[in-house]
Amino acid sequence: MPAGRPGAWLDKLAKVEYYGGMKVKTSITLTEDLLNAIDQLPDEYHNRSSFLEAAAWAFISQLRRDEQATRDIEIINRCADRLNAEVMDALAYQVSV
Secondary structure (H helix, E strand, O other): OOOOOOOHHHHHHHHHHHHHOOOOOOOOOOOHHHHHHHHOOOHHHOOHHHHHHHHHHHHHHHHHHHHHHHHHHHHHHHHHHHHHHHHHHHHHOOOOO
16 A cells, blocks of 8 residues: 555545546455455445455556566666766766865
């Protein structure tokens, strides 16, 4: 769960629900342990469906951030030699103190 006010991510879910369109009923299979853990959460998490939808959106957001981080690292690695050369050039102009 993201840092900040408890349940803040549910506020984002409410916006997704409002702007995200109609709900579609589906069936999934979960372990009894997971369902018990969800059922023991505070009332602010409403019901299983809203909790699981919010959790899925949070996970999707994390996957997207991870994909972007991977792309960023690939770009940095591809440019590493040139960037390191620029740094070494800049350091050559520094005077010792």
